Amino acid sequence: MLAEERQQVILSMLKTSSVVKLQDICKKVTCSESSVRRDLQLLEEKGLLIRVHGGAKVKHSLQRELDMTGKSLRNVQQKSSIAKFAAEQIQDEDVVYLDAGTSTLAMIQFLHSGQHLTVVTNGVVHASALADRNIRTILVGGELKTTTKAIVGIETVNSLHHYRFNKAFLGTNGVHPRFGYTTPDPDEAAVKKTALDQSEKNYILADESKIDQVSFVKVAELAKAIIITNRLPKTVLDQYSDQTTIQEVSI
Amino acid sequence: MLAEERQQVILSMLKTSSVVKLQDICKKVTCSESSVRRDLQLLEEKGLLIRVHGGAKVKHSLQRELDMTGKSLRNVQQKSSIAKFAAEQIQDEDVVYLDAGTSTLAMIQFLHSGQHLTVVTNGVVHASALADRNIRTILVGGELKTTTKAIVGIETVNSLHHYRFNKAFLGTNGVHPRFGYTTPDPDEAAVKKTALDQSEKNYILADESKIDQVSFVKVAELAKAIIITNRLPKTVLDQYSDQTTIQEVSI
DNA sequence: AAAAAACATTCCAAATACTGCAAATTCTTA
DNA sequence: TAAGAATTTGCAGTATTTGGAATGTTTTTT
Incomplete structure (x- = not known):
């Protein structure tokens, strides 16, 4: 060959x-x-x-971002299977919020225009990818963070109040039994928080590297969302399972 | 054989x-x-x-197209010099509106972060390019057109009312002495119209192929903006010069 | 934290492919 | 039919690619 x-x-x-x-x-x-x-x-x-x-x-175009710097195959596979599982929770005609970030970006490959979705996002790269797949896309307004190409700010939060979602999918930097979901950027945190409030059902995508981590700004309590992650040690799992639902995905 | x-x-x-x-x-x-x-x-x-x-x-078809550029090279040069001239109208600390479209996209290469600009745009690709150049960027909210990756719709028009610009730069499909500026899509036209209203000074970027053309929806009267174009025949020029300013750019 | 396993890198000799050239063949034309 | 032109072929030397072994690295397991 x-x-x-x-x-x-x-x-x-x-x-x-x-x-x-x-x-x-x-x-x-x-x-x-x-x-x-x-x-x-x-x-x-x-x-x-x-x-x-x-x-x-x-x-993919967000390759610069720190998050998807998974160096090993196992690591990338984890992210990919989490994304796949998350995408499978979406049903026809759903109105979905897709947070900026690489974990949610990975979901897009599993969506298709035949599902008649409406996807609202604050990720510029996400929006572009969704448009490429011919999926109805709404971009929230606001200021663009040059590093992550996420749209954030007060304008964005206001913008989000116009919408109501069936399901919201978000990434996070930290998941912790006591401190809940946390991220380093206050602006992004505010956007995430609002999105969670506007949605009927919430999913947090977090591979095992995020579990038991704490970052700077609190986004919400654990109970606010269902966690989609990989198989965890039982001892860790117990700390969470009384507060919220955990969906374990095998690689 | x-x-x-x-x-x-x-x-x-x-x-x-x-x-x-x-x-x-x-x-x-x-x-x-x-x-x-x-x-x-x-x-x-x-x-x-x-x-x-x-x-x-x-x-591959893409590679084949690149070979075919012999014909359209002139066209590219035209667009680029128009874009350069337009970009030079921008001053430090300006708050600028950049309409979606290829002519305005070409301007971005001539902007730099040292100018301390704020750029508002409805072009997803534009926003991404601006972020890459580390320029403060605000994206208006709204629905994404999958073909042009422009953000349009009622939401976008509302969004635009929150801002006020020093200068707005727009492309168009038709420039005509009697019918003014016109484009094929009503949604895009509405966005353009609003942007023009919110700005102190307006520029329309139009290479010669757009001159004397009429498209479906009217955006504004000629007088509403300064036209940046290439060198035109004097007879054509006369039809316009009493209605608005024309900036001729040599290739 | 050490040992084991899996993976990556570097280098080498064998295999395969490429270039230009000269000989052989085929095709023209007088 | 034979000389001349054009095309095809085979060949030798050169360059590239290939699979494998030895030597580091990273990841996983114990």
Whole structure:
């Protein structure tokens, strides 16, 4: 099989799964690890994917952001399966709020225009991705944070009061039994808080690295949302399960 | 087998498989490697395929388009010089409205964070580009048009009423002495109209292809804005100059 | 916290592909 | 039919690609 061919296969694999294992590629293209590694290196240099320990992940436009810096395949897979599970909670005709951030961004690949959704978001990159998938999208107004490309501020909070959601999906930096959901930025916290208030049912996407962490600003009590995360140790789980529902997702 | 014939075969192989191996071609056309190599070389020179180690691959439509730029190069230069001139009208500390669209998008490369601007826009792509250049950006809220990635709708118009601009820069589809500025989409027109009302000084960016054109919905009278365009024939110019200011930009 | 396993990197020799050139073949034309 | 032109072919030397082994790193397990 030609190098060119292999590389096309790799890219097409990434289109449907957002992470690929090196071993899986080897099997699919029937050649040595060395060759696949070289291919990955080349494709990474071209900026078409990002290599991680054990394989490669897609490169999306928010790649700069600190959050998705998952360095290992396992880590990225976790995020991807959490996103998939979250996306599956959405039903036809739902009006959904999608918070800015990479965990929620990963959900978009699992949505499709046939579901007739309306998605409200404060993520510029999210909005763009949703438009690409032909999904009805509403962007809240406000000031753009240059680093995360999230829309925040008082204007945004006001903007959000115009809407009412069936379901809201948010990321967070910290989940803690005593301090609830927390994030470092006060402006973003205010937006998250408002979104939670405007929605019927709330989901927090948090991989295990966020559990038992505390950040600067409190967004809400644990009870305010259902937590979607990976399999946790039982001792940890017990601390949370009396306060809210935890949805464990296997990789 | 004739050379011409071989080349046809190669091209038809590429229609079904996106990459072909040199060896496979040899088998199919029953001739030596050297001949096939020469064929590939020729076809590559003609721009019909791209040679890769071990064979050839199809030329992607995007790459093909880039080759076609010979014709539209002039057009690009026009847009760029109009955009540059427009950007130069902006002064430090200005609060600027930037309408969605390609002509205004081209302005962003000429702005820099040292100017301490505040830019309000309804273009998602624009917002993203501005954030990349570290410029304070405010995005208006509203519904996203999936095709143009512009934010439009009643929400957007309301949103705009919260702001007041020193200068507004807009594109348009038609500029006409009698019918003024016109665009095809009523929603976009409403947004443009509001933006013009909220601004102290207005600029319309219109390359010569827009002059004397009329589209579906009227945005405003000519007098409402200064037109930035390329050098025009004097006869055309006269029709406009009594109604508004025209800024001619040389390419 | 150490040991084990899995993965990554670097280098090497074998295999494969590429280039230009000269010989052989085919096609023209007088 | 034979000379000349054009095309094709085979070849030698050069360059690229490939799979594997040895040597580091990171991640996972104990």
